[in-house]
Amino acid sequence: MMPAPRPLMRLAAWLCALALPGLATAQDAPRSGYSYMEPETQALQDDDFLNPGFFLVDQGLALWQQPMGPEGQSCAGCHGAVETAMRGVAARYPAFDPAADRLMNLELRIQAEMAGRMQATPFDYSAPEMLALTAVISLQSRGLEMRPEINDETLPYLDMGREIYETRRGQLNLACLHCHDDHAGERLRGDVISQGQINAFPIYRLLWSEAGSRHRMFEWCMQSVRAEPFARGSDEFVALELYLAQRGAGLAMEAPGVRR
Amino acid sequence: MTEGSVPVARRHGHIRWPGAAIGLFLSGAAAAGAQSLPPLTEVAGDPARGEALLRDMGRASCLICHEISQLDEKDMGEIGPLLDGVAERYDAGELRARVADARTLNPDTMMPPYYSLDGLAGVARAYRGQTIYSAQEVEDVVAFLLTLTDEAAQ
Numbered sequence: 001m002m003p004a005p006r007p008l009m010r011l012a013a014w015l016c017a018l019a020l021p022g023l024a025t026a027q028d029a030p031r032s033g034y035s036y037m038e039p040e041t042q043a044l045q046d047d048d049f050l051n052p053g054f055f056l057v058d059q060g061l062a063l064w065q066q067p068m069g070p071e072g073q074s075c076a077g078c079h080g081a082v083e084t085a086m087r088g089v090a091a092r093y094p095a096f097d098p099a100a101d102r103l104m105n106l107e108l109r110i111q112a113e114m115a116g117r118m119q120a121t122p123f124d125y126s127a128p129e130m131l132a133l134t135a136v137i138s139l140q141s142r143g144l145e146m147r148p149e150i151n152d153e154t155l156p157y158l159d160m161g162r163e164i165y166e167t168r169r170g171q172l173n174l175a176c177l178h179c180h181d182d183h184a185g186e187r188l189r190g191d192v193i194s195q196g197q198i199n200a201f202p203i204y205r206l207l208w209s210e211a212g213s214r215h216r217m218f219e220w221c222m223q224s225v226r227a228e229p230f231a232r233g234s235d236e237f238v239a240l241e242l243y244l245a246q247r248g249a250g251l252a253m254e255a256p257g258v259r260r
Numbered sequence: 261m262t263e264g265s266v267p268v269a270r271r272h273g274h275i276r277w278p279g280a281a282i283g284l285f286l287s288g289a290a291a292a293g294a295q296s297l298p299p300l301t302e303v304a305g306d307p308a309r310g311e312a313l314l315r316d317m318g319r320a321s322c323l324i325c326h327e328i329s330q331l332d333e334k335d336m337g338e339i340g341p342l343l344d345g346v347a348e349r350y351d352a353g354e355l356r357a358r359v360a361d362a363r364t365l366n367p368d369t370m371m372p373p374y375y376s377l378d379g380l381a382g383v384a385r386a387y388r389g390q391t392i393y394s395a396q397e398v399e400d401v402v403a404f405l406l407t408l409t410d411e412a413a414q
Contacts, residue, residue: 169382171392172320172372182370183339189317189324190335226320227382 028184030248033194033259036185041206045258052204053135053256056211060136063129069120075133078117082136090134091141091253094242096153103157103238106134107213111233125233131211135202138255146199146253148245157235161243164236170227191260196221197248198241200257207260214241296353297360300375300395305403313393314401320372320392322401330413340371344413347406355402359393374398 034042044050064075064082079085094105100112110133111122123130150158165176179188180196187193201214212220215232218240222229230236314322315333322328327336328343350358357364360375373380374392383389393401 167381168379171380171383171387171390173380174370174372178370179339187335187338189337193339222382223384226384226387228384 028195030197030251031184031195032199032248032251032254033197034200034254034257036192036194037258037260041258041260044204045200045254045256051256051258053202053211053258056132056135056202056204056256057139059128060132060134063133064136068114069118071119073118073120075113083140086137086140088141088144090138090255091144091146092148094148094154094157094238094245096149096151096157098153102235103154103242105214105233105238105241106137107215108233108238110134126213126216131202131213134213135211135256138202138253141253142255144253145249146245146251147249148242150246154242157239157242158246160236161239161241161246164230164240165243165247169222170225172225172227174225176221195248196244197251198244199248199251200254200259202255203257203259205259211256214244295357295365296351297357298353299399300356300360301399303396303399305396305399305401307400307404307407310397310400310402310404313397314404320374325371328408330408343405343408345410346408347412348410352402352406355405356398359398359401359405374401 034045037045044052048054061082067074067077076082090106093109094103095109096102097104097109097112102108104112107125107130110130111125114120114122123133148154168175168178176196179193183193184195185192198214198217201217202211203217204211205217213232215237218237219229219232230240311331313319315331317324322340322343323331323333323336325337325340326343327338330344346355358371361373361378362369362371363373363376363378372392375395375398377389377391
């Protein structure tokens, strides 16, 4: 799908970029969107009993144990307890799947498992059930460093994601970097622009009055610059997700986050 | 993007001194683009309509990125240069060139082109083939910007 000439050289370039961030990019040190939030919003995230994202977690926990498909298999049936089986998984996703020969994020991985081993009808990418499962899985990485694996397989996606991040789009002719690299910390209308980090997803977003996935947020951003968004679950969005995870590598996972 | 090509607005941030205007002027001169644009329509711009348009958040308002102190608006942006006294720094043609397509002055500018479709990619269906403002709307906004003198800012 994507030719990868000289992957080793580009891998080396990326490793240099990691070692010498000041020389390789003009980007500031990664900073969670949490630090840009009002104290009231932070407090909502900090308390598991107030955090609206935990409704999703409860629902996800039930789904983890729910029999699905003709054999009545559940996630728990094969994996065991979500707390141990899924520890650290979200922190290293998206990851390359050799069988499918593509990069997968949590949602695509869940869909593949449901359609494959469970022989069940997969949840839609944007279904509440999907959001709930990703929430309970992501929670098991809370506090761990977000750090996707960059290797020969994932490198072409990383490049693709970076290109998407840096390309101007839409009627407003803006790239992601114009706000999230060049003006993070400054006010756009009444809101402080964050670095666009993705370490807290799925998030409960006050503006939406509900929770949403990483790809829903990407879609919202693209619509804000009046661009035609890529599809949720598309290679483009998964590649962007990988680039953003790598760009924010080292940030502590926070799911379920709360954002304005 | 190299340091040399960093847009002026990015380097100066939200600076309230005349140097920012000088910087903008120099960057325009260096870009060898259109620094002045003749009127886009035969109907003179209406400053009142321009102000209403500029304050309309649904219309990619200038205030998302810029502040105009004299306006009774809260939460104005701080990404672009302050527009107080902007009429002292630019004439109608220069303001029109900046609103219509600031890329003619600085190809790396972050400012959206309000009256140009050049080079746009991936535009959402609902907006495809349309500029952000119509020609007359550019004239109206420019007419309002021309009221932003130092005196008006007092």
